[in-house]
Amino acid sequence: MSGRVLEVEGLVKRFGGLTATDHVTLDLKRGEIHALIGPNGAGKSTLINQLCGELPPDEGEVRIMGRDVTRLGVPERVALGLGRTFQITSLLTEMTVAENIALAVQARRGGNFRLFDRLRGRRDLWAETEALLRGSGLEARADVRVSGLSHGEKKQLELLVALAGKPAFLLLDEPMAGLGHSESQEMVQVLRRIAADVPMLLVEHDMEAVFALATRISVLVYGRIIATGSVEEIRNHPEVREAYLGQEDELC
Numbered sequence: 001m002s003g004r005v006l007e008v009e010g011l012v013k014r015f016g017g018l019t020a021t022d023h024v025t026l027d028l029k030r031g032e033i034h035a036l037i038g039p040n041g042a043g044k045s046t047l048i049n050q051l052c053g054e055l056p057p058d059e060g061e062v063r064i065m066g067r068d069v070t071r072l073g074v075p076e077r078v079a080l081g082l083g084r085t086f087q088i089t090s091l092l093t094e095m096t097v098a099e100n101i102a103l104a105v106q107a108r109r110g111g112n113f114r115l116f117d118r119l120r121g122r123r124d125l126w127a128e129t130e131a132l133l134r135g136s137g138l139e140a141r142a143d144v145r146v147s148g149l150s151h152g153e154k155k156q157l158e159l160l161v162a163l164a165g166k167p168a169f170l171l172l173d174e175p176m177a178g179l180g181h182s183e184s185q186e187m188v189q190v191l192r193r194i195a196a197d198v199p200m201l202l203v204e205h206d207m208e209a210v211f212a213l214a215t216r217i218s219v220l221v222y223g224r225i226i227a228t229g230s231v232e233e234i235r236n237h238p239e240v241r242e243a244y245l246g247q248e249d250e251l252c
Contacts, residue, residue, distance in 0.1 A: 083167025104164035152183035
């Protein structure tokens with residue numbers, strides 16, 4: 001293995017005369033947070049959908065843990081190590097925090113969901129659920145229904161649910177979306193802790209969070225990666241600053 005958990009080479013997606021992703025090449029290495037940023041309409045959502053297997057590319061290749069997954073669907077990619085969170089949380093709101101995590105653990109193990117009450121008798125499953133909760137901001141909220149959580153707490157829970165699948169890496173789709181300043185700061189700390197064990201491809205508009213977290217940053221503009229580099233390199237890149245014209249304060 002090269003140390004790369006995700007490799008993308010020459011990815012292209014066209015919709016009629018529009019090239020939504022234009023020969024995109026990037027990778028994600030072990031131990032890093034690689035942030036993907038870009039203005040609205042840059043092609044980030046199209047790229048995410050191609051990485052997850054929801055949208056087939058017209059050209060190019062996607063590899064997970066060295067294996068070509070370009071023509072594989074979502075379940076196969078998840079089985080190979082893809083973990084994902086969404087811009088809008090997708091949780092079971094009438095179940096508790098712990099039950100949401102337990103179901104994710106059960107799904108990874110290949111269990112069925114018809115007799116959920118039987119889960120309570122499975123000590124190993126609940127032990128793993130408690131271990132995921134331990135030290136998190138939700139440890140004291142394990143028995144609270146998801147419908148009673150704040151937006152920031154739901155975002156944290158979605159991360160724990162993703163981690164229950166024991167992914168090789170996480171694809172995070174705007175984890176700061178809808179969070180207030182204090183919640184965003186808390187999420188930064190959560191992501192920093194997780195990144196010690198699970199590398200992340202972070203798609204995010206919150207530049208303060210990106211600059212606080214990223215090991216590397218790639219900038220997508222009109223479907224094309226125009227720059228990849230460290231935080232300082234991206235801050236000072238003339239083409240990046242031009243792409244964010246009118247948003248210079250975000251890059252300072």
